[in-house]
Amino acid sequence: MAQKPSIPKGTRDFDAAEVAKRSYIMDTIKQQFQLYGFQPIETPSFENSETLMGKYGDEGDRLIFKILNSGEFLSKVSDQDYDSKSEQTITPKISEKALRYDLTVPFARYVVQHQNEIEFPFKRYQIQPVWRADRPQKGRFREFFQCDADVVGSDSLFQEVEFVQLYDAVFSTLKLKGVTIKINNRKVLSGIAEVIGAQDKLIDFTVALDKLDKIGEEKVKDEMRSKGISDEGIEKLQPLFGLKGDFGTQIENLKSILSTSEIGLKGIEELEFINNAISTVKLKTAKLQLDVTLARGLNYYTGAIFEVSAPEGVKMGSIGGGGRYDDLTGIFGLKNMSGVGISFGLDRIYLVLEELNLFPETIADSTKVLFINFGKNEAMTCLKAVTKLRQAGIRAELYPDDAKMRKQMNHANRRNIPFVILVGEEEIKDEKFTLKNMVSGEQNKLSFSELQATLK
């Protein structure tokens, strides 16, 4: 046997059942997006490198798939650059395009590029694959789908409120109960950094803080020290590590910690507004939780930060994330355009639904009736009937070969086709069809109109 073909690391093939389950999730998300007034757009799978590079930090640049130029691209590299063997020097000279890494940056590019045609505030959704040159592991692939909804052109916090509702609506519709929508605010994090005298180390500080529940208080402090945050600053953080309780209690504690920070108090005010609004309209099944250690996300979040974690007991990274980014389009030259958005991780939601057995049984609808093939003449009669049934909207097919009955019946079984029809010499003579129910085993000789009525 020849060497078996394969697909690249971190990619997958999907069979019919998997496609059906994925569509079920996608359709649910799409339906809610539309219900909330978002319009679909699509962007190319690859962008100009400069659109993507530098938008996700150094770590992100490493994970972007670069596309090699066409033609004699090496001849454009000078001997000096070539000899340098420096990836950073050579890559831009041999690669001018890259696969999209997420949907947010291409969206920002889209908004800037089409700013004169867009009616603001602009609400769009986008469901497309993205690629990351990451090492695969649980719930992490090199090709995966993101389902994003974003609004640009409005500072209103009602947008944040609606996104919390949208998360709740989608997961409730998917019957995925007990998800936690974690929320934080970049301004609160900035305020804390300010209070401890580490404004300039905001990213290092937040990345360390984010690991609190994973590596524990002491190691977080170690990491902060190693990044150059002073001991007295870390001392001031102490109340933060013990921050517990419901939304309101945490808010009150934060107010005293941040009492001297204008920006911190602004962040608290925003969180309070969102929480109050959600308390008023109520969520169906999700929980909204304030998590001051939540600091993930990209360098461009400026206000709210969201992350959705799977119900307790399911080992899975976040199944959604998002936030407010005041300045994203600024990178592409369009100022004063605030945006906020969220993303659903389709592939991870799939794994969670699978693990909890939450997919409906009936999503994979296949052929309803299979005509058994007894030979050319009989098959011709069947073909006419198949054609008419299809015109009536009934999924019907004819077994293409006059194989042994056992084989044909087995085929119907394996594909879960609920009915077969047998047409032999006798049926042709009587102008009847023998319909067999593959579940009960019962069978009847019917006229075509009776047949059609039964299958309808």
Add this chain to the structure above:
RNA sequence: GUGGUUGUAGCUCAGCUGGUUAGAGCGUCGGUUUGUGGUACCGAAAGUCGCCGGUUCGAACCCGGUCUUCCACCCCA
């Protein structure tokens, strides 16, 4: 990018401290049953033991490299 792990028939996996013709279950194909499936019984086909190299009289098994799988770290959906 770092560390660990996995690879044997179409699928899931056995295979002892290296030792003759590498096994099982499921599936496939054929038969019992030439127009009646799911059950049962009988039989058959099917593997360069991931790939390349090394050690050895002898390698699925030991060693090195490489690819792949899965897991953790970094980071993230």
